[in-house]
Amino acid sequence: MRSGEAPRQRAGYRAGYEGPVPSGGLLDLLNVSATVLDAHGRVVFWSPQAQQIFGYGAHEALGRYAARLMVDERYWEQVAELFAQVMDEGTGWAGVFPVRHKDGSTRLVEFRNVRLEGEDGAFYALGIAVDHAVLKRAERDLALTARLFAQSPIGLGIVDTGLRYLVVNPTLARINGKPVHQQVGRSVREVLTDFMDPAPIEEAMRRVLETGEPLPDQFAVAPTPADPGGRDHAWSVSYYRLEDSAGQVLGLAVELVDITEQHRASAEAAAARRRLTLIADASARIGTTLDVETTAGELAESCVPELADLAAVDLLDAVLRGSDRSWEPSGSAAVRTLALTGYGVPALSFPVGHVARYGPDHLVTQCMTTGRPALAPHVTGEELACIAPEHAVTVLSRAGAHSCLAVPLVSRGQVLGALALARSRNPVPFTDDDAVLALDLAARAAVSIDHACSYQSQRQAAENLQRSLLPQKPPYRPGVDIACRYQPASALSGIGGDWYDVIALPDDKTALVIGDVMGSGTAAATTMGQLRMATRTLAALDMDPAELLHHLDGITGDLEQQFATCIYAVYDPHRAGCRIATAGHLPPVLLPADAAPRFLDIPTGAPLGVGYLSSQTVQLRIGPGDGLLLYTDGLVETRSRSLDARLDLLLRLLAGPPRPLEETCDHLLQQLRHPDEPDDVALLMARMR
Known part of the structure; x- marks a missing residue:
């Protein structure tokens, strides 16, 4: 047939086909042979397949007695009986019989024998034969296939x-x-x-x-x-x-x-790997600073979008205010939202830092009261009103939030707040496994938040101490304008050493003081306060600057922090003069009204507390419009550049037309000071009128 007729040929395998259909090939596989014997047992028909089974060609078999050709003489009598049974009675015979191959070997062959009647009334015997081994192999394969298929x-x-x-x-x-x-x-x-x-x-x-x-x-x-x-x-x-x-x-x-179970196990293993990865990433991300807001933001960002589409970190307002941190379950909780992160969720209508009071039914209140996760796997828009703050319900409902979870932030057995999560884009509701993961993340973050709260509390106390020991506002002095700044160090241990002071002296004179206690922390701040008070006491005696520093040197040796640097300058507006002495401090900067700024060449001397101070008083003429800058080393010292380069930069920043003193102080701090510097800094600027 032509190729275009293939569809009809294939259709022949279904009921209703027309015409011949190609062989299926099973008979060819079995190699079924056919032989015909006359009434005397002679071969009158010999198929090609018979030659493959018995070894004899048609020209060798036709006309010969089949028994003598194919059967050992030991079986001739038995074969004759079977042949007579078929021919005389007309009954068929089937069975396995050993036959002799042309090559002399003996093989088992399965026969199906029936009697045929010709047109002339004569009888013939038709023998259908198959190699027994081939047939058994096919039967075995079929049985195995059928059994496997069925079971x-x-x-x-x-x-x-x-x-x-x-x-x-x-x-x-x-x-x-x-x-x-x-x-x-x-x-x-x-x-x-x-x-x-x-x-x-x-x-x-x-x-x-x-x-x-x-x-x-x-x-x-x-x-x-x-x-x-x-x-x-x-x-x-x-x-x-x-x-x-x-x-x-x-x-x-x-x-x-x-493969549902395997797929579920594989999915669970993949989820476990994702959770471990999330925990590892969160461990590296959370707590990089000792800042409460930053740590809260790191926790929220660690949860989105892997765990939730929206994450909020709420801390008890009492914790942030530094009051009693023990959480006593009550009807409601006042919390402050410190971080809010969303993935595919519109920005909420309230800013970070918003204080809300949640009722006892709110998820955040529930988790803080019980100390366990509070899970709402399926929520509707109406139910959001019971578990979300009033100002967030509309936005969460519009975003399609359908599942919510809250876990407490607990450190050292104290509840600090809660981590609140919601899903909108992710269609899968929160599960108990998600609650365990969120609780793990919250526990890790709670420790960092607790440390940050403690650090900020201690830092605030140290800053308050430091600032309480410094003048709050420089006093008005005749003939001179004054501006000052103090900026604490980024680290708690860096607070405390630097100070400045402006002291009123007789005859309209003004003492300008700046110093730096070596060391840091509250001990340095305490020493600074003692030296400042001692300087004020000695200044009342209207001493020469070098003599005053000599007395301070003796006082410093008896204090806990035994070394400090200091500059003491006395400006007299009536004589347009200034007397200056220094004890181991960086040189002040003179800002002439009609010239470039320059460092004053003053004998540096040894720091206070060394015991052999040899300061000298330098007389300086300074007139109206001239200025003077006193500063501590925190302004110019840095790890990345040399001190000489930083001092040159200071002079360049001061060059040009004079600016207002307050603006100049801010400009210097902005250009020279990095927020993460490990040392505090004090500035004192004066401009003569």
Whole structure:
């Protein structure tokens, strides 16, 4: 036939075909032979297959007695009896009999013998023979195939080229939800359309039929009538084209394996790996600073979007205010939102730092009261009003929030606040596993937040001490304008050493003082306060600057922090002069009204507390419009650049037309000072009128 007639040829495998159909090839596989004997036992017909079984060609067998040709003489009598039975009684005989091959070997051959009657009324014997070993091998293979097909836990089926089921094993019948007889002869679409979309399956089958390339292990998720719960199952589906020995396409084999448990285990393992990764990332991300707001933000960002679409970190307002930190469960809780992070969620209408009071039914209050996660896996827009702050309900509802979770922030047995989470884009509700993960993240962050709160409390106390020991505002002095600044160090241990002072002296004179106690912390701040008071006491005696520093040197040796640097300058507006002495301090900067700024060349001397101070007083003429800058080393010393380079930069920043003193102080701090510098700094600027 021509190739265009192939569809009709394939259709012959279905009921209602017309015309001849190509052989299936099974007879060729068995190599069935046919021989015909006359009433005397002579061979009158010899098929080509007989030569393959017995070894004799037709020209060698025709006309000869079959028994003498193919059977050992020991069996001649038995063969004669069987032959007579067939010929006389007309009954058939079937069985296995040893025959002699032309090569002399003996083989077992299975026979089917029947009597035939010719047109002339004569009788003949038809013998159908198959090599016994070949037949048994085929029977074994068929039995094994049938047994496996019937008892396999894997769904197996065969469809024809029109995608109609030809064979369905019990497992596939159960998966498809119909008895075998209701599936055989029906199309794939008719069988599957009740519980799933069959289009992708039909497309895959047609592709395999057309290309001949198998599609093994195709992953699919679909329900099955075999599961009354209606849950989706995971399937591994394989398709193979079936062909006979002549290459004729018979149809398609389908293999369906339920891998739901493996898929679930794999998904759980993947989820566990993601959780471990999230915890590891959060451990590295959370607590990088001792700042409460930063730590809260790091916790919120660690949760989004891997764990939630929206994360808020709420701390008890009492904790942030530094009051009693013990959480006493009551009807409501006043919390402050320190961090808010969303993924695919519109910005909420309230800013970070907003204080809200949550009622006892709120998730945040519940988790802080019980110390355990509070989970609302499924919530509606109406229910959001019970678990979200009033100002956030509208936005959360519009974003489609459908699942909420809150876990407490607990450190050293004390509740600090809560981590609140919501899902909107992620359709999967929060589970107990998510609650455990969130609780782990919250516990890690709570320790950092607790440390940050303690640090900020101690830092605030140290700053308050430091600032209480410094003048709050420089006093008005005749003939001179004054501006001053103090900026603490970024670290708690860096607070305390630097000070400045402006002291009123008789005859309208003004003492300008700046100093730096070596060391840091509250001990340095205490020493600074003692030296400042001592300087004020000595200044009242109107001493020469060098003499005053000499007395301070003796006082410093008796203090806890035994070393300090200091500059003491006395400005007299009536004489337009200034007397200056220094004890180990960086040189002051003179800002002439009509010239470039320069450092004053003053004998530095040893720091206070060394014991052999040799300061000298320098007389300086300074007139109206001239200025003087006193500063501590925190302004110019840095680890990244040399001191000389920083001092040159200071002069460049002071060059040009004079600015207002307050503006100049801010400009210097902005350009020279980094927020993370480990040392504090003091500035004192004066401009003569």
